[in-house]
Amino acid sequence: MKLSFILNEKPLTLETEPDRRLLDLLRKDLHMTGTKEGCAEGECGACTVIIDGEAVHSCLVLACQLEGKHVTTIEGLEENGDLSRIQRIFVEETAIQCGYCTTGMIMSAKALLLHNPHPTEAEIRNALAGNICRCSGYTQIIRAVERTAAEGGC
Structure with a gap:
């Protein structure tokens, strides 16, 4: 499926399987390794990102749920190359x-x-x-x- 969403304030369009986890898109496809995989069951919170202003466990979010959404990862918090x-x-x-x-x-x-x-x-x-x-x-x-x-x- 073709998927378009905003990642860290930048538009992104990519091809992926609709049932691919957001966590895997970030870590494996986009090489953004700040988001961690802990339990893979939504219990530990290591994979937390912000989607449309809400904290969510990225191990529980499927690619098909991202269309048109705003996703912020830990990498998106930096300010001019410095820590926020x-x-x-x-x-x-x-x-x-x-x-x-x-x-x-x-x-x-x-x-x-x-x-x-x-x-x-x-x-x-x-x-x-x-x-x-x-x-x-x-x-x-x-x-x-x-x-x-x-x-x-x-």
Whole structure:
């Protein structure tokens, strides 16, 4: 099938199988490896991207669902070759342990802050509930999201 969508603010048209996962399109076809595969079942959140402003697990999204959509990956957050504010704050707050969950956490946090620029701790925890950090870095992650909000958002 011929598929057209916006990826990181750039129009993209490609040929693919309609049942190909977005995760595979990103990693294997487009060589965008920032989005990670963890569980392949929508449980861990390592593959989280933003589609039309909502955080979604890319392992559960099929190519046929992307037509006309706006998809943002971790690669799309950079600003003039530098880390975005949220990425920089995650680093500064040591909200990165092994790093495997980090891109998914950042994308879920970004989606939250797009809709709610001043979330409570409970709202942050709820927004990140679909993401697992096996290193138990939740305290730093929550702090990084709170600080990003306090400093004006993503």
